[in-house]
Every structure is written in C-alpha cells, then in structure tokens.
Amino acid sequence: MQKFKTVEELVGKVQPVGPVYCIRPNSIKTACSWFKSNFPGKVLYAIKTNPNEKVVKLVGDSGIENFDVASINEIKLIKKLFPNSRAYYMNTVKSREHIREAYFNYNIKDFALDTKEELQKIIESTENAKDLNLFIRVSISNEHAEIDLSQKFGALPSEALGLLRLAKGYAKKVGLSFHAGSQCMHPISYAKGIRDLGNIIRKTKITPDIINVGGGFPSIYPDLHPQPLENYIGEIKKAFDNLKLENKPELICEPGRALVAESGSSIVKVVLRKKQKLYINDGTYGSLFDAGVPNFVLPTKMIPNGRLVSKKLTSYSLYGPTCDSIDYMKGPFILPNNLKEGDYIEIGQLGAYSLTFRTKFNGFYSDQIFEVQDKPIMSMYEKDSASSYLVA
Ligand SMILES: Cc1ncc(COP(=O)(O)O)c(C=O)c1O
Numbered sequence: 001m002q003k004f005k006t007v008e009e010l011v012g013k014v015q016p017v018g019p020v021y022c023i024r025p026n027s028i029k030t031a032c033s034w035f036k037s038n039f040p041g042k043v044l045y046a047i048k049t050n051p052n053e054k055v056v057k058l059v060g061d062s063g064i065e066n067f068d069v070a071s072i073n074e075i076k077l078i079k080k081l082f083p084n085s086r087a088y089y090m091n092t093v094k095s096r097e098h099i100r101e102a103y104f105n106y107n108i109k110d111f112a113l114d115t116k117e118e119l120q121k122i123i124e125s126t127e128n129a130k131d132l133n134l135f136i137r138v139s140i141s142n143e144h145a146e147i148d149l150s151q152k153f154g155a156l157p158s159e160a161l162g163l164l165r166l167a168k169g170y171a172k173k174v175g176l177s178f179h180a181g182s183q184c185m186h187p188i189s190y191a192k193g194i195r196d197l198g199n200i201i202r203k204t205k206i207t208p209d210i211i212n213v214g215g216g217f218p219s220i221y222p223d224l225h226p227q228p229l230e231n232y233i234g235e236i237k238k239a240f241d242n243l244k245l246e247n248k249p250e251l252i253c254e255p256g257r258a259l260v261a262e263s264g265s266s267i268v269k270v271v272l273r274k275k276q277k278l279y280i281n282d283g284t285y286g287s288l289f290d291a292g293v294p295n296f297v298l299p300t301k302m303i304p305n306g307r308l309v310s311k312k313l314t315s316y317s318l319y320g321p322t323c324d325s326i327d328y329m330k331g332p333f334i335l336p337n338n339l340k341e342g343d344y345i346e347i348g349q350l351g352a353y354s355l356t357f358r359t360k361f362n363g364f365y366s367d368q369i370f371e372v373q374d375k376p377i378m379s380m381y382e383k384d385s386a387s388s389y390l391v392a
Contacts, residue, residue: 032062041251049256145181177212264351283320
C-alpha cells in the first residue's frame, strides 16, 4: 500500500480522479493501546466495523487478538490473518451450516444466542459438544445510542432467565452480554445494562463465567461530543463492583467504532456546484453511508491543491454520483465558501462502517486505498484535535 505523509502530499502526487480512501495506522495503534490499557478485561475487535486486511492486521498487531465475528467469512478472514487468535461468533442468528463449519473447521467455541431455538441449533450442529461457551444476549435500553440495536437483537430480561438456566445445562461456560447501541452518547447506559444483568444473576442464582458489555463506545463527530472514554470505563468498573459477586466473572467488551472511526477518511472531488449543493464523486452507496440516512455530520476540510482556501466558511449539503435521490448527505458540511468544480475535500471519521458498505451501484466504485501519516481531522484520543476543529 502506497504511503504519504499527508493528504495534501497524496493529492499533489496522485491527483485522483475517483474517490480515494485513507488509512492512518497511528490512529488505530493509539486507540487499541488505549483500550488495552484502560478496559478492565479482555478487548475483542468487532471486525464488521472495518474488515480491511490492513486495518485488521494493525488491530491484531497492536495487541488486540480476540475478535467478535458475525459470519463464517469473517471467521475465515481472522483465521487467515491470525491463525492462533480467538474468534467469538456473536451473531445471535446463524445458519446450522455455518455453526457446524465454525465449530468443526475453525475451532470456534464461543457462540451468542437470544432464543431457545438458536440454542437448540447450536447444540445439534455441534453434535452435543461439551466445550461450548454460550452467551445469552440480553436486550437493554439503547436510549442514548445514535443507532438502536435493541429491537433486532437480544432476549428480554424475563426471557433471559430461562435461557441462562437452559444454557447452563449444556455449556462449559456461560456468559451474559448486551449492546448499548452504536455511538452510545452516555456512559450510564453501561451501568444500567450491568444492573439489568445483576437482576438476572440474582433471580437465577447463576453467576455467569463471563460478562460482555459489547460495543457502542463512541467516537467524536462535529455535532456529537461524548464524554471522555475514561468516564465509560469508570461507570463499567463501578457497576461491575456493585454486583458484589463472590466469583468474579471475566469481563469482556467488543468495540468497533471507537477503535477505528478516526483512522479512516475519504478524499473526494467536486464534480459540480449548485449554490450550497456540492455534487461529489462519492456518496452513500460508496464510503459515505453514515452521512446519508443515519445523518452523521462528518468533519471536512478543503485540500488546497494549488488553490486559495478562503477563510470564509459556509455550510453545504453533499450529493453522491449515483442516480438515486437518497444518495444525499444533508450535513451541514462546513467548508470554505470558494469551493468549485475540481476541488478536493477530505471527509473524516470514516474508519467505521464505511469501506465495508461500498457497493458498485451505477458502476461507481473505488478501491484506491492509501496509508497516510498525518493526524485525523478530529480525535477522541488527542484532546487538542477536537477543540481545534470547533475553533476553526
Ligand atoms: C455484537 C456486536 N458487537 C459489537 C459491535 C460493534 O459496535 P460499535 O461499533 O458500536 O462499537 C456490534 C455492532 O453492530 C455488534 O453487533
């Protein structure tokens, strides 16, 4: 993969015609080592967030060698890159064929479920294996999350009681897990989730071997400024201690966004300007899904490429290259007011749920990926970065 010191150098040398995607290894290393040093337990990378091989290698080489996987293809990728790593199959809905392949061909022992039917599938597909670690995923309030996952996944706490008792009869180890929703904006959600698990533990009198507090840890966006990640860890530690369990379960988490969001950005080119509408060469069917329907406002900057960058800023909406009218990103995206056709823009915070969502719709697809060594436009891990963006 070709490397550049900065995005300005990249544009100067490559003059890209299509959109290009940038990976910042330093940002991934910083985020991974932060989680490794601060989370009081085991950290799994949720590989769905960004399965690019370079990114996964960087995460693994930064010391996070456990992975949350959702499909057999994610398992294959992990076992190719890190044959000795441990992958946890945390999708609560899996086909019998994939459970079987995961267990017998890839030595996967950790499985999540939220129904009796899934438990039965796991038991039957592994031919009554005695070495399974079974996680009951419990649905908790996702009220503080930007993306709610609680309606699709998780057993109600009342259903989880029976599931935990049942699973205990089959598993070598049992776990209880939850997900507070993606981009969870308040650390209290984790404390509440752990309290919900505490009620299940009290009622069943079963102490799980493992408690999994999921992903959901936030990144930073121009209009989403979460509390420092230290506060999330603090709430988790306090709530975990308050369970006052004699045999302490192992604690695990499975962040995605917080590990990689800052590491990725796209460099796009303006194809046409209509007043405050910029038609660009990438969109929601490309690397900018999150800026579309979920309406994440993303940080942007103009890359001069020999042009004067006006100090006067204005707000734009962005339109992608396909013929679909939902290929539209409301923003607001704050950029110099002199932007015109041919100008380059960097769009930041695209390391999570971006590369992996690209489609070939309308024939627009770019796989030009470069490494850059400059700092991300915004960062949770570098305090000055976030505030300097706001001042600008
Ligand atoms: C089971 C599971 N774990 C972890 C994650 C990662 O979540 P996030 O990127 O919000 O940290 C997801 C996201 O969908 C998930 O479904």
